[in-house]
Amino acid sequence: MEPLNSLTAHELLALLKAKKIQPSDIQQSIISQIKDCDQHIKAYVHFHEPVKAAFNLEEGTCPLPIAVKDNMCVNGEETTCCSKILKGFHPPYDATVIARLKKAGSVMSGHTNMDEFAFGSSTENSCYGPTRNPWNLDYVVGGSSGGSAAAVAADEAVWALGSDTGGSIRQPASFCGVVGVKPTYGRVSRYGLIAFASSLDQIGPITKDVTDAALLLKIIAGHDERDSTSADVPVPDYQQSLINDVKNLRLGIPKEYFIDGLDPEVKIAMEEAINLLRSKGAMIQEVSLPHTEYCVVTYYIVATAEASSNLARYDGVRYGLRQRPEKTRKSNIIDMFEETRAHGFGPEVKRRIMLGTYSLSSGYYDAYYLRGQKVRTLIKNDFDKVFTECDAVLTPTSPTAAFKIGERTHDPLSMYLSDICTISANLAGIPAISIPCGFSKKGLPLGLQIMTKPYAEEMMFRVAYTYEQNTPWHKEKPKISFGKNNHG
Numbered sequence: 001m002e003p004l005n006s007l008t009a010h011e012l013l014a015l016l017k018a019k020k021i022q023p024s025d026i027q028q029s030i031i032s033q034i035k036d037c038d039q040h041i042k043a044y045v046h047f048h049e050p051v052k053a054a055f056n057l058e059e060g061t062c063p064l065p066i067a068v069k070d071n072m073c074v075n076g077e078e079t080t081c082c083s084k085i086l087k088g089f090h091p092p093y094d095a096t097v098i099a100r101l102k103k104a105g106s107v108m109s110g111h112t113n114m115d116e117f118a119f120g121s122s123t124e125n126s127c128y129g130p131t132r133n134p135w136n137l138d139y140v141v142g143g144s145s146g147g148s149a150a151a152v153a154a155d156e157a158v159w160a161l162g163s164d165t166g167g168s169i170r171q172p173a174s175f176c177g178v179v180g181v182k183p184t185y186g187r188v189s190r191y192g193l194i195a196f197a198s199s200l201d202q203i204g205p206i207t208k209d210v211t212d213a214a215l216l217l218k219i220i221a222g223h224d225e226r227d228s229t230s231a232d233v234p235v236p237d238y239q240q241s242l243i244n245d246v247k248n249l250r251l252g253i254p255k256e257y258f259i260d261g262l263d264p265e266v267k268i269a270m271e272e273a274i275n276l277l278r279s280k281g282a283m284i285q286e287v288s289l290p291h292t293e294y295c296v297v298t299y300y301i302v303a304t305a306e307a308s309s310n311l312a313r314y315d316g317v318r319y320g321l322r323q324r325p326e327k328t329r330k331s332n333i334i335d336m337f338e339e340t341r342a343h344g345f346g347p348e349v350k351r352r353i354m355l356g357t358y359s360l361s362s363g364y365y366d367a368y369y370l371r372g373q374k375v376r377t378l379i380k381n382d383f384d385k386v387f388t389e390c391d392a393v394l395t396p397t398s399p400t401a402a403f404k405i406g407e408r409t410h411d412p413l414s415m416y417l418s419d420i421c422t423i424s425a426n427l428a429g430i431p432a433i434s435i436p437c438g439f440s441k442k443g444l445p446l447g448l449q450i451m452t453k454p455y456a457e458e459m460m461f462r463v464a465y466t467y468e469q470n471t472p473w474h475k476e477k478p479k480i481s482f483g484k485n486n487h488g
């Protein structure tokens with residue numbers, strides 16, 4: 001048998017059901033892999049008690065360990081958003097997604113690395129340092145949920161949770177060769193997710209295949225009275241949507257996404273994906289999303305404005321770090337706020353707070369924030385129209401494969417442009433998935449993105465499943481050779 005840590009969640013659940021293995025066997029296998037690999041990959045930033053003290057799994061419908069991005073509150077476990085300002089913060093409660101997983105019998109293997117406050121596309125903006133790509137340690141894992149994607153790709157986690165504000169689940173999933181889902185805005189409760197941009201943030205699964213993504217979404221989705229933006233819409237059984245058939249489905253290819261900056265290798269992989277789905281009976285048609293060129297600027301106005309407001313609470317009074325002003329200075333509470341924020345936040349966080357505060361300030365509000373919101377409506381209208389013409393839209397997840405660590409850190413604009421394909425789904429509030437669709441010449445994974453209309457995750461899973469079942473990519477694994485790598 002393959003080592004347990006390399007199996008998917010649905011394969012493990014089948015073995016558990018057949019009583020061939022115990023939940024503790026899975027834990028053991030994951031912990032061994034973490035011990036062998038994580039010193040090189042650095043996917044995790046904190047391990048949790050059940051893992052440290054080793055396995056006391058409760059029986060439940062889903063007694064599997066899960067890795068959790070460091071911006072979701074786990075009762076009593078340090079949760080820092082990979083920011084110095086939250087060091088030492090131990091939430092006194094569980095996020096709703098965590099409570100639901102615990103109810104299903106899961107344990108948290110640990111919190112995973114991320115860009116500080118989820119601001120970034122490479123996991124290099126973490127106060128703990130970058131995570132390395134299991135496919136090539138010189139390359140980034142993408143971000144901001146890079147630790148979660150790397151943990152799944154390196155078999156250091158059965159599956160993981162990420163959060164996605166502009167692509168932070170899908171882009172790292174694409175860079176690491178795994179599956180990532182951003183659900184419809186409102187599908188999953190944000191209670192206990194440390195807020196970045198409240199009108200864009202969604203929690204979602206990062207998994208080894210589409211079946212696992214459907215399983216995990218079913219566990220975490222659904223209305224929550226603690227999050228007024230969570231929708232009171234029934235959650236379907238997503239397993240039913242795993243249908244290997246796209247006959248007569250109308251798949252739209254938005255011409256605005258196939259522009260110059262697209263890496264030729266990505267373009268070829270996309271064309272092959274489109275041809276495969278066509279050969280399975282899908283009707284492929286070109287569509288237009290005319291406001292695509294405004295997505296990145298609109299996002300960076302709306303997201304930074306909301307972030308500057310959400311991050312105002314980190315002032316040294318209630319959470320984490322409190323930096324005392326130097327004794328020699330005549331100091332008051334304002335000095336304490338300043339010292340705490342100056343010490344606690346990294347450079348990208350400060351840049352975004354300044355950008356966001358600027359576009360919200362009086363005199364600039366109408367020109368920036370208000371206009372940004374209006375353009376956001378135009379972008380959403382584009383999608384509403386396109387979904388009257390087709391059932392799903394296909395694009396690359398990212399215009400390139402993973403880039404080298406350090407390559408874009410001094411050029412924020414080039415970093416921001418790596419989200420050009422993913423941001424629109426957050427602005428429009430629609431669901432989107434990234435699935436592996438091949439490799440670059442350097443052997444780095446590429447991702448295919450499938451978007452559907454709000455609450456049409458079933459259609460999204462169906463197209464993704466059909467593609468996956470007819471291609472070999474999801475079975476490929478990075479060749480990791482730090483340890484024995486055999487923990488059956």
Ligand code: GLN
Binds near residue numbers: 118121143163164167
């Ligand atoms: N990379 C984007 C940003 O830096 C998206 C991040 C996210 O989705 N959290 O804002």
